Amino acid sequence: VPRRGLSFDPIAEAERQWRVHGWEDVAPAMAVVTSVMRAQQIFLGRIDALLRPLNLTFARYELLMLLLFSRRGSLPLGKIGERLQVQPASVTNAVDRLEDGGFVRRVPHPTDGRATLAELTPAGRRTAAQATKLVNDAFAAIGLQEQELTVLFDLLRKVRAGAGDFQP
Amino acid sequence: VPRRGLSFDPIAEAERQWRVHGWEDVAPAMAVVTSVMRAQQIFLGRIDALLRPLNLTFARYELLMLLLFSRRGSLPLGKIGERLQVQPASVTNAVDRLEDGGFVRRVPHPTDGRATLAELTPAGRRTAAQATKLVNDAFAAIGLQEQELTVLFDLLRKVRAGAGDFQP
DNA sequence: TAAGATTGACTCTTCAATCTTC
DNA sequence: GAAGATTGAAGAGTCAATCTTA
Numbered sequence: 250v251p252r253r254g255l256s257f258d259p260i261a262e263a264e265r266q267w268r269v270h271g272w273e274d275v276a277p278a279m280a281v282v283t284s285v286m287r288a289q290q291i292f293l294g295r296i297d298a299l300l301r302p303l304n305l306t307f308a309r310y311e312l313l314m315l316l317l318f319s320r321r322g323s324l325p326l327g328k329i330g331e332r333l334q335v336q337p338a339s340v341t342n343a344v345d346r347l348e349d350g351g352f353v354r355r356v357p358h359p360t361d362g363r364a365t366l367a368e369l370t371p372a373g374r375r376t377a378a379q380a381t382k383l384v385n386d387a388f389a390a391i392g393l394q395e396q397e398l399t400v401l402f403d404l405l406r407k408v409r410a411g412a413g414d415f416q417p
Numbered sequence: 418v419p420r421r422g423l424s425f426d427p428i429a430e431a432e433r434q435w436r437v438h439g440w441e442d443v444a445p446a447m448a449v450v451t452s453v454m455r456a457q458q459i460f461l462g463r464i465d466a467l468l469r470p471l472n473l474t475f476a477r478y479e480l481l482m483l484l485l486f487s488r489r490g491s492l493p494l495g496k497i498g499e500r501l502q503v504q505p506a507s508v509t510n511a512v513d514r515l516e517d518g519g520f521v522r523r524v525p526h527p528t529d530g531r532a533t534l535a536e537l538t539p540a541g542r543r544t545a546a547q548a549t550k551l552v553n554d555a556f557a558a559i560g561l562q563e564q565e566l567t568v569l570f571d572l573l574r575k576v577r578a579g580a581g582d583f584q585p
Numbered sequence: 586t587a588a589g590a591t592t593g594a595c596t597c598t599t600c601a602a603t604c605t606t607c
Numbered sequence: 608g609a610a611g612a613t614t615g616a617a618g619a620g621t622c623a624a625t626c627t628t629a
Contacts, residue, residue, distance in 0.1 A: 255583040258574065259500050266486040272549070277566040278556035282460050283479075284573035287502060289457035291580045292450050294599085297618095308619070311451075318434040327589060332427050334455060339620060341591055346618090363589045363628045381440070388446035392579035393572065398445040401572045404565055405452035406426065411560035412459045415423040462621085465596095476597070495611060504599060509613055511597090531606045531611045 260284055292387075299383045303376055304350045308335075310384065312343050313352060313377045316369045323368035325358060334414070352376055428452055453573075460555075467551045471544055472518045476503075478552065480511050481520060481545045484537045491536035493526060502582070520544055 260283045267276040296307045305313070315332055316322055324332075330340040344367050347353040352373030358364035369377075393401065410417040428451050435444040464475045473481070483500055484490055492500075498508045512535050515521035520541030526532035537545075561569065578585040 254581045255499070258577070258583045258585075259502060260577075261574070262500075263482075263486075270486065272553065275553045275556045277563060277570065278559050278561075279552075280570050281559065281561075281566050281573070282464075282556060284570055284577065285453060285456045285460060286475075287582070288453050288573050288576050290502075290598090291577065291582065292453060295580070296450075297599095306618075307454075314431075318431075318438065325589080331423070332430075334427060334458075335619095336621065337590060338592080338622080342619070358589095361589080361629075365590070384447075385440065385443045388443045388450060390579075391446050391449065391576060393446075393449075393575060395445060397572055397575070398449050400568065402445065402448050402452055404561065404569045404572075405449070405456050406429070407561060407565070408456050408559060409426070409428075409452065409459065411558075412463075413422045414455070414459065415426045417426075458620090465621090474596075493611080505612060506600080506614080507598065514596095526611090529607075529611080533612070 260287065295387050295390075296384060299387055300380055303380050303383075305352075305376070305380055306346075308339070309343050309347050309352075310377075310380050312340075312347065312367070313369070313373060313380070316353070316367060317374065317377045321368075322374070323356065323366045325361075325364045325366055327364065329367060347373070350376075428455065463555050463558075464552060467555055468548055471548050471551075473520075473544070473548055474514075476501075476507070477511050477515050477520075478545075478548050480508075480515065480535070481537070481541060481548070484521070484535060485542065485545045489536075490542070491524060491534040493529075493532045493534055495532065497535060515541070518544075 260280055263283065264276045264280040267273075267279055272279075293307055296310075300306060300310055311333055312329060315329060316324060326340045326344060327337070329344075330337050333340070344353060344355065347367070348355060352370060354368045354370055356366040356368045358366055391398070406417075409415070428448055431451065432444045432448040435441075435447055440447075461475055464478075468474060468478055479501055480497060483497060484492060494508045494512060495505070497512075498505050501508070512521060512523065515535070516523060520538060522536045522538055524534040524536045526534055559566070574585075577583070
């Protein structure tokens with residue numbers, strides 16, 4: 250997305266405004282929240298654009314990779330939502346699309362009549378590998394050094410843990 | 418959102434899987450991208466929940482604050498989109514809702530017949546102040562120290578600049 | 586009763602097409 | 608023709624309600 254860049258950083262400018270208006274104490278946190286929002290928008294836009302030709306989105310790609318890394322190439326939908334930290338409705342939606350694309354099959358759970366498994370098809374396996382090549386290029390293009398990535402990850406991990414996302 | 422936390426970090430687990438499957442070189446970047454996605458989800462969920470009683474969302478709140486910080490309390494919709502880095506359609510949508518809520522008025526641009534201004538109403542000014550109290554609490558609850566926030570901001574700024582978001 | 590999954594209503598986002606005015 | 612704004616369609620997310628099975 251070659252949207253023309255601004256001649257200044259709008260988030261830095263917003264932080265300045267917060268300070269000017271007497272909220273110096275929360276200005277840095279505000280800037281961080283806004284930066285996270287914007288970074289997410291950038292990442293998602295890039296990756297979704299890359300994956301579009303494969304009939305995938307980042308959300309569906311994550312689901313595909315989770316299945317690929319699973320022992321049997323299949324998982325109950327509930328387990329998927331738990332791992333991906335999304336609502337059941339989102340899992341249903343993503344699996345619907347993946348099934349339409351022929352990447353996944355719904356299979357009844359062998360022992361629990363309430364549950365459904367999403368199972369990778371051979372096409373799903375192939376496409377996951379193909380998509381990973383594309384996505385890896387996008388990851389590499391982030392432009393941070395190994396150590397910076399580690400610091401960034403650790404800080405965000407602290408944020409997530411603080412929000413009760415998992416037991417640290 | 419008191420969703421029960423997992424007993425492990427699903428993103429750290431995903432990174433481990435990437436390493437196991439031979440993508441050690443991109444695993445840290447993958448973990449960062451996923452962490453940003455998740456942090457955004459957390460922030461947005463919290464803030465939107467806080468603002469819901471005021472009939473605001475984070476997107477609308479940002480627009481309100483941009484107007485509040487502007488010289489005249491009004492800006493052309495195009496300028497708003499540029500500053501907030503969202504599409505024109507998103508601005509139209511947000512202004513529609515804010516207008517429904519009585520926080521903003523559409524006013525014809527005095528010199529350019531094509532353009533429209535969004536102008537704060539007195540209620541909009543009051544509500545913006547009220548919302549800021551709530552949002553500031555959420556910001557303060559991030560749980561990072563001043564210096565950590567600075568480091569986080571700088572790293573994300575580098576990511577944004579690398580994506581061509583603005584001229585560094 | 587509770588768990589697993591689905592559905593429908595709603596919000597926010599993007600994109601492409603359109604309309605008016607410069 | 609190009610800029611500013613709006614519209615409609617499509618995707619993904621939330622929540623609340625529902626249906627089936629344990």
